[in-house]
């Protein structure tokens with residue numbers, strides 16, 4: 126009976142599309158019935174994946190394999206303390222992915238959580254450490270921003286990924302206690318200062334000895350992920366892995 130449910134859902138979706146043909150959220154071309162949802166395959170193919178070699182720590186693309194041999198870490202990771210074990214992303218923050226994140230984050234297109242969540246799961250499913258994750262934590266928004274937006278995009282993604290991988294999600298323990306300026310408008314050092322002490326953990330016990338998968342939408346300098354990792358480590362978390370949809374290069 127349970128195996129029939131996804132099939133019934135697909136058929137219902139197909140029927141719904143027959144009556145109300147759906148469009149690609151990005152290019153407005155009609156979606157192919159049943160096969161495509163939210164974003165057409167043409168747009169999906171345009172996503173620019175992160176190419177190897179990357180920095181062992183933050184996942185930043187490195188110039189060449191030779192430069193990786195010289196330094197397995199990028200300049201930022203060599204000069205600043207990173208509290209996470211490593212960070213990875215689906216693709217670079219440009220083009221299709223950038224537009225999809227914008228619609229998902231600022232235009233209320235929450236249905237995109239499915240396709241973006243899928244891309245995130247696909248990007249890490251082959252990695253051995255995925256079996257070691259104990260708990261998933263989304264980067265929280267401050268109360269005012271959450272009220273204004275109505276949802277936390279990272280929490281939606283964390284919920285989707287948690288369900289797919291059957292890993293529990295901690296939704297309200299890590300809190301943002303300081304309303305910060307949007308990181309996008311700031312330089313690297315300002316970003317670090319902006320998020321310093323902006324988060325707190327209410328029940329540290331939940332993370333004690335745990336391996337945490339931290340979820341966010343975009344990794345730029347990593348200041349927010351690093352600050353959350355610092356607080357999680359302080360609460361006793363053993364390892365932090367960061368996963369985002371996109372990465373600035």
Ligand SMILES: [Zn+2]
Nearest residue numbers: 149152165168
């Ligand atoms: Zn499209």
Ligand SMILES: [Zn+2]
Nearest residue numbers: 180183199202
């Ligand atoms: Zn790095």
